Amino acid sequence: MKVAVVGCTHAGTAAILNIKALYKDADVTVYERNDNISFLSCGIALNVAGVVPDAQKLFYSSPAALAELGVCTKMQTEVLAIDIASKKLKAKDLKTGKEFEDTFDKLIITTGSWPIVPKFEGGDLENILLSKNYDHSKTIIAKAKDAKNVVVIGAGYIGVELAEAFEMLGKNTTLIDAVPRIMNKYLDQYYTDKAEETFKAHGVNLALGQKVVKFEGAKGKVSKVVTDKDSYEADLVVLCIGFRPNTDLVKGQLDMLPNGAIIIDEYMQTSVKDVFAAGDSCVVSYNPTDEERYIPLATNAVRMGMLVARNLVGPKLKYLGTQGTxxxxxxxxxxxxxxxxxxxxxxxxxxxxxxxxxxxxxxxxxxxxxxxxxxxxxxxxxxxxxxxxxxxxxxxxxxxxxxxxxxxxxxxxxxxxxxxxxxxxxxxxxxxxxxxxxxxxxxx
Known part of the structure; x- marks a missing residue:
């Protein structure tokens, strides 16, 4: 059984570890664009604030650990195209530039998600950063050392945690969101009011109900964030607006939601036989409303990755859905x-x-x-x-x-x-x- 795993953060790592535990003779190859796997991006703010000073502790596996299990680990390798019908893929070694083809019997799509980046005027200025992976974490920490005014755009969990981290570092911190409450998707107003009061008490500037219009800069670096209501000095900007499924490789070949989230059944099977998906690349069954939703969470990803392995050769263990806890x-x-x-x-x-x-x-x-x-x-x-x-x-x-x-x-x-x-x-x-x-x- 030749298994190709495309992407290896939480869902991919969980799938591989469980496949090798269940099917020791399985021929497993993992394709990953980065040089690392299993990075806990939910710990980026802790790393930025110095609560977890060593970012290496935010990894719970490694390419070497997978190799010891007999997995063919193709790190820094980008999959360029997947032909699901013929069970072939084309990839490129980013270190050498060499392109090659491979085949598979089973395909596991764990390509995850990527930050939503609207096209803002001035968006190409230096020091406008994303917060998703290990490289982002390193860049944020390095850039924050010399920054005085930091603006975080997006007041979901990641943005809120980063705003706290920057304030703890003594930065003049502004948190911007287009909606009038922070964390509004997760909490009702009583709770967000309490959180906002705490931020204000610590000196964090909350610019809520404001839409970012553009970025202004000097000498190629960002210096100001302009909204539809005000403007804010900024040496460093971190975009935390949200995430979208990273599924362009299989677009048109699998059933998806309009946003690109791959539709799966309760056994992690996609609309095509022998093709599975897990984690941020696909939908989840949301139990409170009994519908399919896109909810990118690490807890969903590791659970779904494990289920892929359990159901790889036949439906055995059902996915029970999520509450988005x-x-x-x-x-x-x-x-x-x-x-x-x-x-x-x-x-x-x-x-x-x-x-x-x-x-x-x-x-x-x-x-x-x-x-x-x-x-x-x-x-x-x-x-x-x-x-x-x-x-x-x-x-x-x-x-x-x-x-x-x-x-x-x-x-x-x-x-x-x-x-x-x-x-x-x-x-x-x-x-x-x-x-x-x-x-x-x-x-x-």
Whole structure:
């Protein structure tokens, strides 16, 4: 069995490691444009801030480790074309410039995603950077040393984390987004308000509800970011606007969403036999709305990569879908969410209910206890739990992992209200926070 894997970050690495564990005799070749694999890009901000000073620790595998398993590792090799029907591909060794062809029995597309880069006037000026891979991380750190004014464009998780990192480095930091709230896709306004207050308290300039119009520069380097409402001095700009599937190689050969995300079934199989896809290159089954969505997350990628291996020679293990569960730490705030926000549920056409409860994490007779705010979103008609969020100074984010299972199993508010959770004064109260918020929703 000759297996070609195109792309090797999270999904590709997971697929390869599991294939070699299950099928030791499989002939596996991986094609990767970079000279590294498995870089945890979610750690870039930690590296920039110096929390994780050694970027090498953000790798959990290597080309050498794959080679030891018997994998043919073609690093710094770009796949130029794939002919799925004839099971052939054409590639180029970026070190030598030599082009060559290869064949495969099974094809695994784990080409990931790439940052969205709108065409701004002045977009080719120096010191306008992306934040996606290891090389980007190194460049950001090097450029930030001499930068005084840093502008981050895009207030999703990556942009927010970078804004915090630059402020921690003592930079004059501005965070710009076209929408009026940071992290609006993940959190309702109560939570984003708390996060924004924290940023302002640390001196981060929030320029929200503003669209970038152009960049201005001097001597070929960026010096100013101009929006439709204001302008901001900038020695360094990092674009964190979003991501798109990197699937141009197989466009027209596989079924895709309009944005290029490859459509797969519950066994990671694409619309063509023997061709699989995983990670940021493809869709996921989003359980809260029972539809296919594009949600690029490392957790989805490693899970899907493992499933490719399990289903490579036949359908065996189903993908259970995702709730898009995520968490973030902003200074002293610990925030997590899963499933739909109230705003997201209404945008999806759901008659959603929402309750919010603030309670202490454990019994008040204990020497210490911490307040936490938790939100539950549910379908008013079916009573099905659709999502939730939590925020506290103490790390209570694991509640959202539990709630993710609740959503995946299509539990109702009534079931969550009385589900069995342990009680021990060192850790919690007789009623879990999840019980408490569900009880509050019973009469809604």
């Amino acid at each position: 995520s968490g973030i730490k902003i200074y002293d705030l610990n925030i997590a969410s899963t499933g739909l926000t109230e705003e997201g549920a209404k945008a999806a056409g759901i008659d959603a209910g929402c309750v919010q409860v603030t309670d202490n994490d454990r019994a008040e007779f204990m020497p210490t206890f911490e307040p936490a705010t938790i939100t539950l979103v549910f379908d008013k008609k079916t009573r099905r739990v659709l999502g939730g969020q939590i925020i506290s100074d103490k790390d209570l984010t694991q509640y959202m992992n539990t709630l993710s299972v609740v959503i995946q199993n299509k539990m109702t508010v009534e079931e969550l209200a009385v589900v069995d959770f342990f009680f021990q004064p060192h850790f919690n109260k007789p009623w879990s926070l999840l019980n408490t918020v569900a009880i509050a929703a019973l009469d809604k």
